[in-house]
Amino acid sequence: MAAQPGIDLLGPVDGISFDIYNRFEPVNELYLDNCFISTSYDATAHFESTVMDVLSMYSMITGKVL
Structure with a gap:
């Protein structure tokens, strides 16, 4: 145990x-199928990893960085 x-x-x-929770990540070719899927939500405080995932998806979809 770490x-x-x-x-x-x-x-x-x-x-x-x-x-212990299962965590899932998309395996599709998002630029080929144009389907942007987030990773599983986790139990981090204040949803830090979820926010980072959403910001990353926004950048991939729009080509802009927030």
Whole structure:
């Protein structure tokens, strides 16, 4: 587990729980089929990765950077 060094700093803990989610990414040839599909939404705070995905899609569709 990648978080183990940080968990070790806590000392004894009663229990650890976490969720695992599948994450999907489009595999189509978007410039061939003109179908722009976002990646799966994830649990990051404030939807940072979702916003980055939407900005990337906007740039691919319009050719402009926001």
